[in-house]
Amino acid sequence: MGHRPKDKGGYFPVPPVDSATDIRAEMVSTMSEMGLEMEKHHHEVAPSQHELGMKFGPLIKSADDLQKYKYCVHMVAQAYGKTATFMPKPVYNDNGSGMHVHQSVWKGNKSVFAGNGYNGLSDECLYYIGGIIKHAKAINAFSNATTNSYKRLIPGFEAPVLLAYSFRNRSAACRVPYVSSPKAARFEVRFGDASGNPYFTFASMLMAGIDGIKNKIHPGEAMDKDLYALSEEELKGVPTVCGSLREALDSLDKDRDFLKAGNVFTDNLIDSYIALKMDEVLQFEHTPHPVEFKMYYSV
Amino acid sequence: MSDISKVMKMIKDKEVKFVDLRFTDTKGKWQHTAQTVETIDESTFEDGIMFDGSSIAGWKSIDKADMILKPDPSTAVMDPFTAQPQLVLFCDVIEPDDGKPYELDPRSTGKSRRIFKSNLVLVILLFLVLKLNFLSLMMSNGQLIRNILFTVLIQKKGHITLEPRWKVEIWDIDQKTKVDIFLFLL
Numbered sequence: 019m020g021h022r023p024k025d026k027g028g029y030f031p032v033p034p035v036d037s038a039t040d041i042r043a044e045m046v047s048t049m050s051e052m053g054l055e056m057e058k059h060h061h062e063v064a065p066s067q068h069e070l071g072m073k074f075g076p077l078i079k080s081a082d083d084l085q086k087y088k089y090c091v092h093m094v095a096q097a098y099g100k101t102a103t104f105m106p107k108p109v110y111n112d113n114g115s116g117m118h119v120h121q122s123v124w125k126g127n128k129s130v131f132a133g134n135g136y137n138g139l140s141d142e143c144l145y146y147i148g149g150i151i152k153h154a155k156a157i158n159a160f161s162n163a164t165t166n167s168y169k170r171l172i173p174g175f176e177a178p179v180l181l182a183y184s185f186r187n188r189s190a191a192c193r194v195p196y197v198s199s200p201k202a203a204r205f206e207v208r209f210g211d212a213s214g215n216p217y218f219t220f221a222s223m224l225m226a227g228i229d230g231i232k233n234k235i236h237p238g239e240a241m242d243k244d245l246y247a248l249s250e251e252e253l254k255g256v257p258t259v260c261g262s263l264r265e266a267l268d269s270l271d272k273d274r275d276f277l278k279a280g281n282v283f284t285d286n287l288i289d290s291y292i293a294l295k296m297d298e299v300l301q302f303e304h305t306p307h308p309v310e311f312k313m314y315y316s317v
Numbered sequence: 318m319s320d321i322s323k324v325m326k327m328i329k330d331k332e333v334k335f336v337d338l339r340f341t342d343t344k345g346k347w348q349h350t351a352q353t354v355e356t357i358d359e360s361t362f363e364d365g366i367m368f369d370g371s372s373i374a375g376w377k378s379i380d381k382a383d384m385i386l387k388p389d390p391s392t393a394v395m396d397p398f399t400a401q402p403q404l405v406l407f408c409d410v411i412e413p414d415d416g417k418p419y420e421l422d423p424r425s426t427g428k429s430r431r432i433f434k435s436n437l438v439l440v441i442l443l444f445l446v447l448k449l450n451f452l453s454l455m456m457s458n459g460q461l462i463r464n465i466l467f468t469v470l471i472q473k474k475g476h477i478t479l480e481p482r483w484k485v486e487i488w489d490i491d492q493k494t495k496v497d498i499f500l501f502l503l
Contacts, residue, residue, distance in 0.1 A: 048397050081427050214345045216345060216427075217423035
Protein backbone atom coordinates (compact mmCIF):
# COMPACT_ATOMS: atom_id res chain seq x y z
CA MET A 19 0.00 0.00 0.00
CA GLY A 20 1.09 3.55 -0.59
CA HIS A 21 -0.24 7.04 -1.10
CA ARG A 22 -0.49 7.39 -4.86
CA PRO A 23 -2.54 9.74 -7.04
CA LYS A 24 -5.66 8.15 -8.56
CA ASP A 25 -6.19 8.19 -12.34
CA LYS A 26 -6.24 11.86 -13.38
CA GLY A 27 -6.04 12.58 -9.66
CA GLY A 28 -2.80 14.55 -9.58
CA TYR A 29 -4.63 17.89 -9.32
CA PHE A 30 -3.91 18.39 -6.46
CA PRO A 31 -3.96 16.48 -3.14
CA VAL A 32 -1.40 17.35 -0.43
CA PRO A 33 1.66 15.17 0.21
CA PRO A 34 2.37 12.30 0.56
CA VAL A 35 0.04 11.72 -2.41
CA ASP A 36 1.93 14.53 -4.12
CA SER A 37 5.47 13.25 -3.77
CA ALA A 38 7.17 16.00 -5.73
CA THR A 39 6.69 19.10 -3.57
CA ASP A 40 10.39 19.35 -2.71
CA ILE A 41 11.63 18.89 -6.26
CA ARG A 42 9.23 21.55 -7.57
CA ALA A 43 10.13 23.93 -4.74
CA GLU A 44 13.81 23.49 -5.54
CA MET A 45 13.12 24.21 -9.21
CA VAL A 46 11.25 27.37 -8.28
CA SER A 47 13.92 28.59 -5.85
CA THR A 48 16.71 27.89 -8.33
CA MET A 49 14.79 29.83 -10.98
CA SER A 50 14.46 32.72 -8.53
CA GLU A 51 18.22 32.57 -8.00
CA MET A 52 18.62 32.93 -11.76
CA GLY A 53 16.49 36.08 -11.76
CA LEU A 54 13.04 34.75 -12.67
CA GLU A 55 10.04 36.09 -10.79
CA MET A 56 8.20 32.95 -9.84
CA GLU A 57 4.64 32.82 -8.58
CA LYS A 58 3.58 29.27 -7.85
CA HIS A 59 4.00 25.56 -8.30
CA HIS A 60 1.59 22.66 -8.17
CA HIS A 61 0.95 19.15 -9.41
CA GLU A 62 -1.09 18.82 -12.60
CA VAL A 63 -3.78 16.39 -13.70
CA ALA A 64 -1.67 13.67 -15.33
CA PRO A 65 0.72 11.40 -13.39
CA SER A 66 4.08 13.09 -12.79
CA GLN A 67 2.83 16.26 -14.48
CA HIS A 68 3.64 19.60 -12.88
CA GLU A 69 3.06 23.27 -13.34
CA LEU A 70 5.30 26.16 -12.36
CA GLY A 71 4.03 29.68 -12.97
CA MET A 72 6.17 32.70 -13.64
CA LYS A 73 5.36 36.42 -13.63
CA PHE A 74 4.93 38.57 -16.71
CA GLY A 75 7.74 40.49 -18.33
CA PRO A 76 8.67 42.11 -21.64
CA LEU A 77 8.98 39.87 -24.68
CA ILE A 78 12.72 39.32 -24.92
CA LYS A 79 13.12 38.86 -21.16
CA SER A 80 10.31 36.31 -21.12
CA ALA A 81 12.01 34.33 -23.90
CA ASP A 82 15.35 34.49 -22.07
CA ASP A 83 13.56 33.43 -18.89
CA LEU A 84 11.98 30.47 -20.65
CA GLN A 85 15.43 29.17 -21.56
CA LYS A 86 16.48 29.48 -17.90
CA TYR A 87 13.21 27.85 -16.84
CA LYS A 88 13.79 24.76 -18.95
CA TYR A 89 17.44 24.60 -17.87
CA CYS A 90 16.45 24.63 -14.17
CA VAL A 91 13.73 22.00 -14.63
CA HIS A 92 16.10 19.66 -16.50
CA MET A 93 18.99 20.20 -14.08
CA VAL A 94 17.05 19.90 -10.80
CA ALA A 95 15.20 16.79 -12.05
CA GLN A 96 18.55 15.27 -12.94
CA ALA A 97 19.94 16.10 -9.49
CA TYR A 98 17.05 14.17 -7.96
CA GLY A 99 17.82 11.16 -10.18
CA LYS A 100 14.82 11.84 -12.39
CA THR A 101 14.38 13.28 -15.84
CA ALA A 102 11.90 15.89 -17.01
CA THR A 103 10.54 16.52 -20.48
CA PHE A 104 8.68 19.37 -22.16
CA MET A 105 7.45 17.07 -24.91
CA PRO A 106 3.87 18.23 -25.50
CA LYS A 107 2.38 14.72 -25.46
CA PRO A 108 4.76 12.14 -24.00
CA VAL A 109 2.04 9.73 -22.89
CA TYR A 110 -0.70 8.38 -25.13
CA ASN A 111 -4.25 8.94 -23.91
CA ASP A 112 -3.26 11.29 -21.10
CA ASN A 113 -3.11 15.06 -20.71
CA GLY A 114 -0.44 16.84 -22.69
CA SER A 115 1.86 19.66 -21.58
CA GLY A 116 1.35 23.14 -22.93
CA MET A 117 2.57 26.67 -22.56
CA HIS A 118 -0.09 29.29 -21.95
CA VAL A 119 1.05 32.71 -23.06
CA HIS A 120 -0.78 35.65 -21.45
CA GLN A 121 -0.36 38.86 -23.40
CA SER A 122 -0.98 42.54 -22.91
CA VAL A 123 0.22 45.60 -24.75
CA TRP A 124 1.25 48.76 -22.95
CA LYS A 125 1.62 52.40 -23.91
CA GLY A 126 3.76 53.99 -21.22
CA ASN A 127 2.19 52.97 -17.92
CA LYS A 128 -1.22 52.28 -19.38
CA SER A 129 -2.48 48.99 -20.74
CA VAL A 130 -3.75 49.38 -24.29
CA PHE A 131 -5.94 46.34 -23.70
CA ALA A 132 -8.09 47.95 -20.99
CA GLY A 133 -11.32 49.51 -22.27
CA ASN A 134 -15.09 49.51 -22.14
CA GLY A 135 -15.84 46.56 -24.41
CA TYR A 136 -16.19 42.84 -23.79
CA ASN A 137 -15.07 42.01 -20.23
CA GLY A 138 -13.34 45.40 -19.83
CA LEU A 139 -11.30 45.07 -23.00
CA SER A 140 -10.50 47.75 -25.56
CA ASP A 141 -11.15 47.52 -29.30
CA GLU A 142 -7.38 47.21 -29.78
CA CYS A 143 -7.38 44.08 -27.65
CA LEU A 144 -10.21 42.54 -29.68
CA TYR A 145 -8.36 43.36 -32.92
CA TYR A 146 -5.19 41.84 -31.45
CA ILE A 147 -7.15 38.65 -30.72
CA GLY A 148 -8.58 38.85 -34.25
CA GLY A 149 -5.03 38.93 -35.64
CA ILE A 150 -4.00 35.93 -33.55
CA ILE A 151 -7.03 33.91 -34.68
CA LYS A 152 -6.53 34.92 -38.32
CA HIS A 153 -2.86 33.91 -38.35
CA ALA A 154 -3.06 31.06 -35.81
CA LYS A 155 -2.23 28.33 -38.32
CA ALA A 156 0.98 30.10 -39.33
CA ILE A 157 1.84 30.80 -35.67
CA ASN A 158 1.43 27.05 -35.04
CA ALA A 159 4.67 26.46 -36.99
CA PHE A 160 6.51 28.26 -34.17
CA SER A 161 4.26 27.78 -31.13
CA ASN A 162 3.67 24.07 -31.82
CA ALA A 163 6.98 23.32 -33.45
CA THR A 164 7.27 19.54 -33.22
CA THR A 165 5.48 16.57 -34.77
CA ASN A 166 4.61 15.61 -31.19
CA SER A 167 2.83 18.95 -30.62
CA TYR A 168 -0.11 17.77 -32.74
CA LYS A 169 -0.68 14.74 -30.55
CA ARG A 170 -1.62 17.21 -27.83
CA LEU A 171 -3.81 19.36 -30.08
CA ILE A 172 -6.64 16.87 -30.37
CA PRO A 173 -10.18 17.22 -29.02
CA GLY A 174 -10.53 16.29 -25.35
CA PHE A 175 -7.85 16.37 -22.62
CA GLU A 176 -8.69 20.08 -22.12
CA ALA A 177 -6.70 20.81 -25.27
CA PRO A 178 -7.58 24.14 -26.87
CA VAL A 179 -8.22 23.19 -30.50
CA LEU A 180 -11.00 25.56 -31.51
CA LEU A 181 -9.99 29.04 -32.58
CA ALA A 182 -12.43 31.12 -30.61
CA TYR A 183 -12.14 33.50 -27.68
CA SER A 184 -14.08 33.49 -24.51
CA PHE A 185 -14.44 34.96 -21.06
CA ARG A 186 -13.23 32.46 -18.44
CA ASN A 187 -13.87 29.53 -20.79
CA ARG A 188 -10.85 27.28 -20.70
CA SER A 189 -11.92 25.31 -23.75
CA ALA A 190 -11.24 28.24 -26.11
CA ALA A 191 -7.85 28.67 -27.79
CA CYS A 192 -7.91 32.30 -26.65
CA ARG A 193 -9.19 32.93 -23.15
CA VAL A 194 -9.91 36.30 -21.58
CA PRO A 195 -9.36 35.77 -17.86
CA TYR A 196 -11.48 37.54 -15.29
CA VAL A 197 -9.49 40.41 -13.80
CA SER A 198 -10.25 42.89 -11.06
CA SER A 199 -8.22 45.87 -12.29
CA PRO A 200 -7.77 47.47 -15.74
CA LYS A 201 -4.00 47.04 -15.36
CA ALA A 202 -4.42 43.29 -15.49
CA ALA A 203 -6.48 43.36 -18.71
CA ARG A 204 -5.04 40.65 -20.91
CA PHE A 205 -5.81 37.53 -22.83
CA GLU A 206 -4.22 34.13 -22.98
CA VAL A 207 -3.19 32.06 -26.01
CA ARG A 208 -3.58 28.45 -24.94
CA PHE A 209 -2.59 26.34 -27.92
CA GLY A 210 1.21 26.78 -27.69
CA ASP A 211 3.70 24.48 -26.02
CA ALA A 212 7.31 24.74 -24.88
CA SER A 213 8.84 22.53 -27.58
CA GLY A 214 9.79 25.33 -29.94
CA ASN A 215 11.83 28.49 -30.12
CA PRO A 216 10.42 31.04 -27.65
CA TYR A 217 11.84 34.05 -29.47
CA PHE A 218 10.04 33.07 -32.68
CA THR A 219 6.89 31.99 -30.83
CA PHE A 220 6.43 35.26 -28.94
CA ALA A 221 7.51 37.45 -31.86
CA SER A 222 5.08 35.71 -34.25
CA MET A 223 2.18 36.15 -31.81
CA LEU A 224 3.01 39.83 -31.38
CA MET A 225 3.29 40.36 -35.15
CA ALA A 226 -0.09 38.68 -35.66
CA GLY A 227 -1.63 40.87 -32.96
CA ILE A 228 -0.14 44.03 -34.42
CA ASP A 229 -1.46 43.01 -37.85
CA GLY A 230 -4.88 42.63 -36.24
CA ILE A 231 -4.71 46.13 -34.74
CA LYS A 232 -3.40 47.71 -37.96
CA ASN A 233 -6.14 46.16 -40.07
CA LYS A 234 -8.90 46.23 -37.42
CA ILE A 235 -9.52 42.50 -37.69
CA HIS A 236 -12.53 41.81 -35.48
CA PRO A 237 -12.60 38.31 -33.97
CA GLY A 238 -16.41 38.09 -34.04
CA GLU A 239 -18.57 37.35 -31.03
CA ALA A 240 -17.16 35.59 -27.98
CA MET A 241 -18.14 31.96 -27.43
CA ASP A 242 -19.13 31.73 -23.80
CA LYS A 243 -20.15 28.11 -23.68
CA ASP A 244 -18.38 24.81 -23.31
CA LEU A 245 -16.88 24.46 -26.77
CA TYR A 246 -16.44 20.72 -26.35
CA ALA A 247 -20.21 20.35 -26.03
CA LEU A 248 -20.98 21.98 -29.39
CA SER A 249 -22.96 19.97 -31.93
CA GLU A 250 -21.48 18.99 -35.30
CA GLU A 251 -23.55 21.70 -36.94
CA GLU A 252 -22.32 24.39 -34.53
CA LEU A 253 -18.71 23.24 -34.91
CA LYS A 254 -18.72 23.65 -38.67
CA GLY A 255 -18.17 27.40 -38.57
CA VAL A 256 -15.45 27.35 -35.91
CA PRO A 257 -11.89 27.38 -37.29
CA THR A 258 -9.31 25.07 -35.69
CA VAL A 259 -5.58 25.01 -35.15
CA CYS A 260 -3.40 22.89 -37.45
CA GLY A 261 -3.60 19.11 -37.30
CA SER A 262 0.04 18.41 -38.08
CA LEU A 263 3.46 20.04 -38.27
CA ARG A 264 3.31 19.57 -42.05
CA GLU A 265 0.10 21.61 -42.21
CA ALA A 266 1.60 24.28 -39.92
CA LEU A 267 4.75 24.67 -42.05
CA ASP A 268 2.56 24.84 -45.15
CA SER A 269 0.40 27.53 -43.49
CA LEU A 270 3.50 29.52 -42.54
CA ASP A 271 4.76 29.27 -46.09
CA LYS A 272 1.50 30.69 -47.46
CA ASP A 273 0.74 33.24 -44.71
CA ARG A 274 4.02 35.00 -44.01
CA ASP A 275 3.53 38.64 -44.94
CA PHE A 276 2.39 39.69 -41.45
CA LEU A 277 5.72 38.40 -40.07
CA LYS A 278 7.76 40.30 -42.61
CA ALA A 279 6.49 43.76 -41.67
CA GLY A 280 9.57 45.89 -41.02
CA ASN A 281 11.87 42.92 -41.74
CA VAL A 282 11.25 41.41 -38.32
CA PHE A 283 11.15 38.00 -39.99
CA THR A 284 12.76 37.65 -43.42
CA ASP A 285 12.06 35.22 -46.27
CA ASN A 286 15.48 33.67 -45.75
CA LEU A 287 14.72 33.03 -42.06
CA ILE A 288 11.26 31.60 -42.76
CA ASP A 289 12.51 29.41 -45.63
CA SER A 290 15.41 27.98 -43.63
CA TYR A 291 13.11 27.37 -40.65
CA ILE A 292 10.65 25.48 -42.85
CA ALA A 293 13.46 23.43 -44.43
CA LEU A 294 14.90 22.50 -41.04
CA LYS A 295 11.51 21.51 -39.63
CA MET A 296 10.48 19.67 -42.81
CA ASP A 297 13.41 17.31 -42.16
CA GLU A 298 11.74 16.38 -38.87
CA VAL A 299 8.37 15.87 -40.59
CA LEU A 300 9.95 13.54 -43.15
CA GLN A 301 11.96 11.61 -40.57
CA PHE A 302 8.79 11.14 -38.54
CA GLU A 303 6.63 10.19 -41.52
CA HIS A 304 9.21 7.80 -42.98
CA THR A 305 10.03 5.94 -39.77
CA PRO A 306 8.02 2.79 -38.97
CA HIS A 307 6.23 3.62 -35.73
CA PRO A 308 5.89 1.26 -32.75
CA VAL A 309 2.10 1.51 -32.94
CA GLU A 310 2.23 0.33 -36.56
CA PHE A 311 3.64 -2.95 -35.30
CA LYS A 312 0.64 -3.26 -33.00
CA MET A 313 -1.82 -2.45 -35.76
CA TYR A 314 -0.18 -4.07 -38.77
CA TYR A 315 2.44 -6.66 -37.78
CA SER A 316 0.11 -9.57 -38.37
CA VAL A 317 -1.49 -8.29 -41.55
CA MET B 318 27.47 51.87 -12.72
CA SER B 319 27.09 50.54 -16.27
CA ASP B 320 25.94 46.98 -16.93
CA ILE B 321 29.44 46.05 -18.08
CA SER B 322 31.05 47.37 -14.87
CA LYS B 323 28.45 45.42 -12.89
CA VAL B 324 29.43 42.21 -14.70
CA MET B 325 33.13 42.82 -14.07
CA LYS B 326 32.40 43.48 -10.37
CA MET B 327 30.27 40.35 -10.20
CA ILE B 328 33.11 38.30 -11.71
CA LYS B 329 35.42 39.58 -8.95
CA ASP B 330 32.95 39.33 -6.05
CA LYS B 331 31.77 35.82 -6.90
CA GLU B 332 35.28 34.61 -7.78
CA VAL B 333 34.00 33.48 -11.17
CA LYS B 334 36.20 30.93 -12.96
CA PHE B 335 34.23 30.48 -16.20
CA VAL B 336 31.96 32.68 -18.28
CA ASP B 337 29.39 30.62 -20.19
CA LEU B 338 28.21 32.25 -23.42
CA ARG B 339 24.69 31.14 -24.38
CA PHE B 340 22.53 31.56 -27.44
CA THR B 341 19.47 29.86 -28.91
CA ASP B 342 19.50 27.90 -32.17
CA THR B 343 16.73 27.93 -34.77
CA LYS B 344 14.86 25.03 -33.20
CA GLY B 345 14.92 26.70 -29.79
CA LYS B 346 17.62 24.71 -27.98
CA TRP B 347 19.88 26.67 -25.65
CA GLN B 348 23.52 26.29 -26.73
CA HIS B 349 26.64 27.22 -24.77
CA THR B 350 30.40 27.59 -24.85
CA ALA B 351 32.52 28.39 -21.80
CA GLN B 352 35.37 30.90 -21.65
CA THR B 353 37.96 30.97 -18.88
CA VAL B 354 37.55 34.14 -16.87
CA GLU B 355 41.00 35.37 -17.94
CA THR B 356 39.73 35.83 -21.51
CA ILE B 357 36.94 38.20 -20.47
CA ASP B 358 37.31 41.95 -20.01
CA GLU B 359 35.35 45.11 -20.85
CA SER B 360 36.22 44.87 -24.55
CA THR B 361 34.53 41.43 -24.79
CA PHE B 362 31.16 43.18 -24.67
CA GLU B 363 32.15 45.33 -27.66
CA ASP B 364 34.10 42.83 -29.77
CA GLY B 365 32.41 39.59 -28.75
CA ILE B 366 33.91 36.11 -29.07
CA MET B 367 34.35 34.22 -32.35
CA PHE B 368 32.79 30.79 -32.76
CA ASP B 369 32.09 28.26 -35.52
CA GLY B 370 28.49 28.78 -36.65
CA SER B 371 28.56 26.01 -39.25
CA SER B 372 27.78 23.26 -36.75
CA ILE B 373 24.48 24.83 -35.72
CA ALA B 374 21.68 23.15 -37.69
CA GLY B 375 20.40 25.40 -40.46
CA TRP B 376 23.03 28.11 -39.99
CA LYS B 377 26.22 28.91 -41.90
CA SER B 378 28.00 26.74 -44.43
CA ILE B 379 31.48 25.63 -43.47
CA ASP B 380 33.20 28.13 -45.78
CA LYS B 381 31.51 31.03 -43.99
CA ALA B 382 31.61 29.51 -40.54
CA ASP B 383 33.04 32.32 -38.41
CA MET B 384 30.50 34.19 -36.35
CA ILE B 385 30.58 36.39 -33.27
CA LEU B 386 28.82 35.88 -29.95
CA LYS B 387 28.19 39.29 -28.43
CA PRO B 388 27.24 39.05 -24.74
CA ASP B 389 24.34 41.11 -23.41
CA PRO B 390 25.74 42.47 -20.11
CA SER B 391 22.24 43.08 -18.68
CA THR B 392 21.66 39.30 -18.60
CA ALA B 393 24.56 38.29 -16.33
CA VAL B 394 23.57 35.66 -13.79
CA MET B 395 25.42 33.01 -11.76
CA ASP B 396 24.83 29.43 -12.83
CA PRO B 397 23.44 27.69 -9.73
CA PHE B 398 24.38 24.22 -10.98
CA THR B 399 28.11 24.29 -11.68
CA ALA B 400 30.81 22.89 -9.37
CA GLN B 401 33.13 25.78 -10.26
CA PRO B 402 31.75 29.32 -10.11
CA GLN B 403 30.33 30.14 -13.55
CA LEU B 404 28.68 33.26 -14.89
CA VAL B 405 26.03 32.92 -17.62
CA LEU B 406 25.58 35.57 -20.33
CA PHE B 407 22.92 35.60 -23.07
CA CYS B 408 24.50 36.50 -26.40
CA ASP B 409 23.36 37.95 -29.70
CA VAL B 410 24.87 36.41 -32.81
CA ILE B 411 26.71 38.91 -35.03
CA GLU B 412 27.98 38.73 -38.63
CA PRO B 413 31.73 39.42 -38.64
CA ASP B 414 31.51 41.04 -42.12
CA ASP B 415 29.31 43.98 -41.25
CA GLY B 416 28.86 43.76 -37.46
CA LYS B 417 25.09 43.45 -37.86
CA PRO B 418 22.84 40.91 -36.10
CA TYR B 419 22.81 37.54 -37.89
CA GLU B 420 19.58 37.19 -39.86
CA LEU B 421 18.75 33.76 -38.41
CA ASP B 422 19.53 34.61 -34.77
CA PRO B 423 16.21 34.11 -32.94
CA ARG B 424 17.06 36.53 -30.15
CA SER B 425 17.60 39.31 -32.68
CA THR B 426 14.30 38.46 -34.37
CA GLY B 427 12.53 38.62 -31.05
CA LYS B 428 14.15 41.92 -30.12
CA SER B 429 11.24 44.11 -29.24
CA ARG B 430 13.20 47.14 -30.43
CA ARG B 431 13.17 45.75 -33.96
CA ILE B 432 9.49 44.92 -33.80
CA PHE B 433 8.41 48.26 -32.38
CA LYS B 434 10.57 50.24 -34.77
CA SER B 435 8.81 48.55 -37.64
CA ASN B 436 5.33 48.96 -36.27
CA LEU B 437 4.77 52.53 -35.25
CA VAL B 438 1.11 51.88 -34.60
CA LEU B 439 1.57 51.99 -30.87
CA VAL B 440 4.42 52.52 -28.51
CA ILE B 441 4.17 49.26 -26.80
CA LEU B 442 5.68 46.73 -24.54
CA LEU B 443 4.36 43.25 -24.65
CA PHE B 444 3.98 41.49 -21.37
CA LEU B 445 3.83 37.79 -21.23
CA VAL B 446 2.90 35.53 -18.41
CA LEU B 447 3.92 31.99 -18.91
CA LYS B 448 2.50 28.87 -17.47
CA LEU B 449 4.22 25.71 -18.39
CA ASN B 450 3.66 22.08 -17.74
CA PHE B 451 6.33 19.49 -17.82
CA LEU B 452 6.32 15.83 -17.13
CA SER B 453 8.87 14.33 -14.86
CA LEU B 454 9.02 10.66 -15.62
CA MET B 455 9.57 9.09 -12.25
CA MET B 456 11.95 6.37 -13.20
CA SER B 457 14.49 6.27 -10.42
CA ASN B 458 12.28 4.16 -8.20
CA GLY B 459 10.99 1.99 -11.01
CA GLN B 460 7.52 3.48 -11.12
CA LEU B 461 6.35 3.71 -14.65
CA ILE B 462 3.22 5.46 -15.66
CA ARG B 463 0.29 3.13 -16.12
CA ASN B 464 -2.02 2.80 -19.12
CA ILE B 465 0.56 3.57 -21.70
CA LEU B 466 1.17 2.02 -25.02
CA PHE B 467 4.85 2.63 -25.10
CA THR B 468 7.35 4.26 -22.83
CA VAL B 469 10.42 6.17 -23.76
CA LEU B 470 13.32 5.61 -21.44
CA ILE B 471 16.55 7.51 -21.68
CA GLN B 472 19.28 5.64 -19.90
CA LYS B 473 23.01 5.31 -20.05
CA LYS B 474 25.23 3.23 -17.82
CA GLY B 475 22.44 2.81 -15.32
CA HIS B 476 22.04 6.53 -14.84
CA ILE B 477 19.24 8.59 -16.21
CA THR B 478 20.55 11.19 -18.58
CA LEU B 479 19.17 13.62 -21.07
CA GLU B 480 21.18 12.15 -23.90
CA PRO B 481 19.33 11.19 -27.04
CA ARG B 482 19.56 7.42 -26.75
CA TRP B 483 16.15 5.86 -26.76
CA LYS B 484 14.76 2.54 -25.78
CA VAL B 485 11.21 2.08 -26.94
CA GLU B 486 9.11 -0.67 -25.44
CA ILE B 487 6.16 -1.88 -27.41
CA TRP B 488 3.44 -3.70 -25.59
CA ASP B 489 1.04 -6.04 -27.27
CA ILE B 490 -2.64 -5.46 -26.58
CA ASP B 491 -2.81 -8.21 -23.97
CA GLN B 492 0.43 -6.90 -22.42
CA LYS B 493 1.93 -10.40 -22.49
CA THR B 494 4.22 -9.86 -25.41
CA LYS B 495 6.85 -7.24 -25.06
CA VAL B 496 9.15 -6.12 -27.82
CA ASP B 497 12.07 -3.85 -27.22
CA ILE B 498 13.31 -1.67 -29.99
CA PHE B 499 16.42 0.36 -29.54
CA LEU B 500 16.69 3.52 -31.48
CA PHE B 501 20.09 5.08 -31.49
CA LEU B 502 20.07 8.61 -32.60
CA LEU B 503 23.34 10.33 -33.56
